[in-house]
Amino acid sequence: MYLFKTIKNLQRYLLACKNRNESIGFVPTMGALHEGHISLLAFAQQHCTLTVCSIFVNPTQFNEKEDFDKYPRTTEADIALLEQNGCKVLFLPDVEEIYPHPDNPAPVFDFGYLDKPMEGAHRPGHFNGVAQVVTRLLQIVQPHHLFMGQKDYQQYKIIDKMLQITQSPVVLHMCPTLREPSGLAMSSRNIRLSPKEREQAAHIYRALLLVQQSMEVLPPKQARMAALNYLEQHIQNAQPEYLEIVNAHTLERVQHWKDAAQTVVCTAVRVGNVRLIDNLLLPPQTT
Structure with a gap:
């Protein structure tokens, strides 16, 4: 597995892959990986010749600093799990790499009613942050396919709308929620x-x-x-x-x-x- 921490090196590698006509599947994550994430990886591997996974805990989508601070970070275990499951490329940037100009205004999207109820009502600004980071990651990776889990259903609908608004050629796939034997959704x-x-x-x-x-x-x-x-x-x-x-x-x-x-x-x-x-x-x- 290739591990990249900079956009420049990642894009140089991916350009060579595209020149070989490889299809690129992208699985964005915030780490603390589990079997649910690995199922997304497996779906991507079925559809694409090259799978890119990212690990980035995005600060702009947390409306509570305590939640951001407590979010699990298990990078070494995540790397090992991805290697064991055949991931080809891992993008592991820091905040400065993703947001080199933090004072620049984030893109603003009109999601209509999609970002108003449920998560939108209880986590103000959350979907703005999600759209910001996914837009940025798609600009960097430029995949053919994007894989997201059903567990975050409203987020899936938001990203689907964002791709429509931007007229993106990326194909979005929703993958089923994986559950523990008790029925608890893996998270x-x-x-x-x-x-x-x-x-x-x-x-x-x-x-x-x-x-x-x-x-x-x-x-x-x-x-x-x-x-x-x-x-x-x-x-x-x-x-x-x-x-x-x-x-x-x-x-x-x-x-x-x-x-x-x-x-x-x-x-x-x-x-x-x-x-x-x-x-x-x-x-x-x-x-």
Whole structure:
């Protein structure tokens, strides 16, 4: 595996690869890698002849400094895991390499309603930071394909819209969420959970499944309340920030299952001091 810390050296290498007509797949990460990230790498390897992974903890997408400071950083273990799984190129820049002129204004995108609900409402400025860093990384890597996980569903929709706005030729792929045996979505933040908290956090996915199971007998509003009640009953001192059933394309809340061809239930829950997100795409309904 080749490891690059500077844009200049990375781009020199990638230019040679493109001159050989290699297709480049890109997996951007913030490190603290787990099997979910490795599944993205595997998808990229299936579609492309060269896979580039980046590790960069982006300060502009954290609206809480404490969250940024506590974000897990396991660089040596990450490098070993990528090597073991056949990653060809790792881009490992520092903040100054990505943002050499920090006083320059970040690009501003009009995402319409997509950045308003859920994460947008509870993490002001988060998606501006996400769009800023993904735009920058795409400018640097210039991949043919971009691979992102479903766990960050709203982020996926934001990046999809950003690519449309910029008329980017990059093909975006959404890869399924990987889960622990308990159902807990794999996340870099899971390592901050105590054993008891990890056990309780598994109820987040079960609450989403409860919504799916309720579709035949309850309208969305009542299914949502049932899921929130479930979380409060099964997670000690549960702190759900939101649990919303929304149109999978517009992210607008649905009042009836037939309001959208595809719906998704999304949630963010604090378990102890750890904020976890998850979602579940729901089967289409006609009634």
